[in-house]
Amino acid sequence: MMELICPAGTPAALKSAIDAGADAIYCGFNDETNARNFPGLNFSRDELRKGIALAHGRGARVLVAINTFPRASAVDIWHRAVDDAVNAGADALILADIGVMDYAARRHPNQRLHVSVQAAAANPDAIAFYAENFGARRVVLPRVLSVPEIAEITRESACETEVFVFGGLCVMAEGRCSLSSYATGKSPNMQGVCSPPSHVVYEQTAEGTKSSLGGFTINRFAASEPAGYPTLCKGRFSTAQGAGYIFEDPVSLDATTLLRGLRDAGVTALKIEGRQRGRAYVESVVRHFRHALAALESGSETDIASLKPFTEGQASTLGAYRKAWR
Amino acid sequence: MRPLPLSPLQLVLAGVLQRIHRRNPAIFDRLGDHARARFGIKPIDLPFAFVVEARPPRLSVVRSLPHGLDARISASLANLLALLEGRLDGDALMFSRELVVEGDVEAVLALRNAIDDAQLDLATELSSLFGPLGAPARRAFEAARGRVIGSSGQGEQSR
Incomplete structure (x- = not known):
């Protein structure tokens, strides 16, 4: 069965995700090293250690996102985040920057590394670069690919692939977008x-x-x-x-109806976006996909509640997965 | 008809806030730089509002929100209660236009995340104020909460 990778912006959300059936939870430190650096969100070092212990006790894994790009004068902050996540017992690190990935691979050669969506690795050659040079085991694919493209990439890659199935939808090349930086002087990346x-x-x-x-x-x-x-x-x-x-309507990605196609494409893991969302979102969306995956495995039809109340603009899309444009 | 006096309500709610703070002293750590912000909370279906401060924890019941607040949050009482207990997602309420935020959005986001992480159970907090009458107070609150939230039309999301 495909793994269900669920978001947590707080220790309480991490617990909700476990309760709802997450196979793994991804989260980050409460600083600029992760791409959801919002006020009041994320984990202290102590909270991460406790969260990982809780998850492991319940049979779930914790993936730590250190997926921003370091400032030249402050690389230590990112290196420290890598060391602290490894020491806390993280099951994998989700990294975007090749320098940070190189540091992690050299300093912690046994640590499982995943390529963040922020790295925008969208073709087999790019993925091979991360796998061959840093031993990356999984790549989170950008949300710009169709299901046949995902199948082709998965077939040609040594890495496992993970794809988003629900939540916010970046329409830009991820990790490269400067729209918000232009307007605010602060970079998402x-x-x-x-x-x-x-x-x-x-x-x-x-x-x-x-x-x-x-x-x-x-x-x-x-x-x-x-x-x-x-x-x-x-x-x-x-x-x-x-x-x-002119760029994109305010909608959320919902790939519930594409789970069979993603499984047939060889995808290893399904990711739910939304570390900035509350416990109610985490609990409902994770439970929804847990039921959908169970139904897919058993080949049965299931009546799953709509996720519309949680969607941006109260509307959903299949995004690029079912692409009618190029 | 004369409006009900607000001081008994203020007494009870301020007691609940103090109690929550005593039981979870780290609850407002997530507010960070916004720990001293003053939040105005306006239930749109009630004739009064609340001014809440985190550090030190303080709650006032007012007929209308004063000027000079850092942020104002308004929604139905049902949605505000559900948000407090983490039964509804704040972003979803913004998307459906059932939650209005004005002022310092960063402070509101920090407050929302602090509260969501606290896993508050208002029935427990309220009933603990009433000593030996805690059990009936809890039942009364749960019945009232069920009526209020049940009428909010958000059952789908809060399940």
Whole structure:
């Protein structure tokens, strides 16, 4: 059966994920070394040690995301994160930067390494580079590939593949996007926070709720209109061709209906996005996919509750998995 | 009709906040730089609101929210209670427009994450205030909470 990899932004969410049936939980330290560096989120060193002990006691694994790119003057912060995660008993490290990966491979040769989605390794040659040079065992594939492309990559790669099945959907080349950096001066890829809340403003106006980021208006939602995250890639803009979503609608990825295809493609693990979400999200989404996987294994039909209430914009998409464009 | 006096409610709720803080002294550590922020909480279906501070823990019941708060959060009472207990996801409530946030979004996010990690059980916290009457107080609160949350239309998500 494919593994279910679940998000946790807090120790309580980690416990919820275990209770709901996660095979593994991914999380990060409460600093700039992970790509969900939001206020009040993530794990101290002590919390990580305790979280790993709890997970191991319940038969689950913990993968630690150290998946931002170090600043030239502060590489030590990332190296320390690697050492501390290994010493805490992490089952794998999820890394993006080749320098950090090289450090981890040399310093901790027995540690299992995964290639983060932030590395944007989207073809067999790129994946082979990580596997051959650093012994990476798994790659988290970017959300820009169709299911046949995933099957081809998996067939040609020595690495296991892991793909996202639910949650926020980056439409840009991951780890390369500078939209939020341009608007706020803070980089999702180096400081670990896309659309930092310190730069987000919600304003109630006569026309509805206006959201802006770093002084740029992103969207205006009428009173009953579903909303999305205040990210520039999902903003509604006025252009010469008219007003609308020019990059991507505010929607969440939901690949529940594609699980059979992903299994047949040889995918090893399914990942749920959302370390920034609450326990209610983690519990419901993990349970949903646990049931869906059980139904897939048994070949039975199952009536699974909709995840629509959790989706951005109250809408879902199959994203690039079922690509009708190129 | 004269509005109900707010001081008894303030007494009980401030007691609950103090108790939560005593039982989980690290609860507001996740607020970090926002530990001294003043949050205005407005249940849209009630004629009063709350001003909450974390450090030191303080709660005031007011007829309307004052100026000068760091952030304002408004939603139905049912959704606010469910958020407090981690039964609903805050982002999902924002997407469905059932939660409105104004002011310092970073402080609100830190507060949300601190509360979500605390795994609060309001029935337990409230009943512990009532000594020997704790059990009936708990049952009364759970019945009231069931009625309030049951009418919120969020059953699908909170299951």
